[in-house]
Amino acid sequence: MNHINDYLSVPYVDGGRDMAGLDCWGQPRLVLHNVFGKPLFKSFGHVRADDKANLTNAYSKLVDQFKPCQPKEQALACGFRGQSLIHMGLCVFMDGQLHILHTSRKKGPSIVKVADFKRLFFEVKFYEHTG
Template sequence: MHKIDDYLSVPYVDGGRDMAGLDCWGQPRLVLHNVFGKPLFKSFGHVSPDDKTNLTNSYAQIVDQFKPCLAKEQAIACGFRGQSLIHMGLCVVVDGQLQILHTSRKKGPSIVKIADFKRLFFEVKFYEYTG
């Protein structure tokens, strides 16, 4: 069984879907599965993170497997600019505080306060994976 800290040393890799490298879609997908025991949702590893249209289309294909919710542990945090999905992270509890685990090309994996994550996007929506 993995722990959240295990994902802080996994490098950012475009299309990454395993512990050798993860992107912002692969990281929450794998953490939900390996840490919280949820089924894996569809990978879409072939979609480039730079292709916001296809990233948004991929999100639209599986959003019915998710229920909108408030920020809470295990909720996926989706960052939007306009109608386009730009980035994803996962709500986790660290040292008793709800925060967001995410990964990016520039900084790699990190855990940030929800307010800091929200400042990066026009809108942030939270979803519970119902798989």
């Protein structure tokens, strides 16, 4: 799948890492690889969405493969509550504007404005892949 829109029909599946179903970690991972040609970063498919401690631990193990940046295409958008990573998305251009592609248990895959994504979290950090 080589287009952003291809990922809007993939259902949310907790721990999902392929086109049969993706979670908020699996979706940006595959889009970065399949659409933008980046190497696949570690999947951590065993980490479930409700396990924020292990999600944050997985993030801490990979953060050195990324560098902080401003919101821009291909940047990961990481939503935090306190020090805990609770959600991820990916910055993409749609209709000439920067948006966040993400997926969730309640709504499935969607594309939202960056400002709307930021309102969902205590803090949002953006990272570009350097690994």
